[in-house]
Amino acid sequence: MIDIEVGAPFISIIVPTRNRAPLLDRLLASLREIQYPTWEVIVVDDGSRDGTRMVAERHGAKGLPLTYLYQPWRKMGAARNLAMSRARGTIVAFTDDDCTVDPLWLGAIATAFIEHPESLGVQGKTVTDHASMTPFTRQIEQLAGGPPYRTCNIAYRAGIARALGFDTELIRGEDVVMGMRVLECGPITFAPDAVVVHPPRPKEWANRAAWRVLLQSELHFRQTYPQYMPARSPTLSLQQADHVFSRWVVLPIRRYWRWHVAYFRRAPHDYLRQVPHILAEKLALLSLFPYFFRRWRAGSRRSS
Secondary structure, eight states, rough: EEEEEEEEOOOOEEESSSSSSHHHHHEEEHHOOOOOSSEEEEEEESSSEEEHHHHHHHHHHHHHOEEEEEESSSHHHHHHHHHHHHHSSSEEOOOOOTOOOOOOOOOHHHHHHHHHHOOOEEEEEEEOOOOOTTTTEEOOOOOOOSOOOTTTTTEEEEHHHHHHOOOOOOOOHHHHHHHHHHHHSSOOEEEEEEEEEEEEEEOOOOOOHHHHHHHHHHHHHHOGGGGGGGOOTTTTTTTSSTTHHHIIIIIIHEEEEEHHHHHHHHHHHHHHHHHHHHHHHHHHHHHHHHHHHHHHHHHHHHHO
């Protein structure tokens, strides 16, 4: 890493959050260990009903250069756009409230931008704790550069990020869209020393209302950004009507059944406690399949 003490670019870290005060507390504690001269963090509370504000203000009182913003729930894309409108940095770096960052994270990002002045973005390496993974946790690991360009560990030049903005209709996948749009304007560099840890966290089970929001988001992605579908896993996108069934019903059985069996043998009591949640989630999804199929057919007719 080159010496960035002199002329280090000011970096604004942007963290959207909603009802995850304990996880946010862990992230902000890791941010307080950052070794970089000129930076700030902007936390956007997307309609939380827990102690999110108190957590943010407590870390700010302890010296973290933190700005807390609140908005009624409008999804993470809108939260990130709000933060960018207030950011002072020439670089905006993104991570998520369920992550922790390496103390040298910002230094590695700044170094990559300095060494690659043509780059509009810098993507870091995301690791997880394999020992804590179960079939009922969510985690991310990305050890090489390229799509998907997740906002758990990526930075952009502030000008291009503001000009493009995040799509506020998407509940997820808005980071994929942003990354692909930036890539159409200029390169995104991979910086393996810019490390973020995405520890496994318990799965959040989806009810009917959550599935409806997610399906509407996926339909919007399909209808608005068909050119970016290959940048997502085919099992995550809705390129065909049956993907809604295969992605969330068939795929978990086909791809993960060995993992489920192994975990059942290792922790049968915990596994059995999850079974009612599994069944309720899948039944809620299946109950929405006729609604989704009608929407998909209508969108297909309009696009043709």
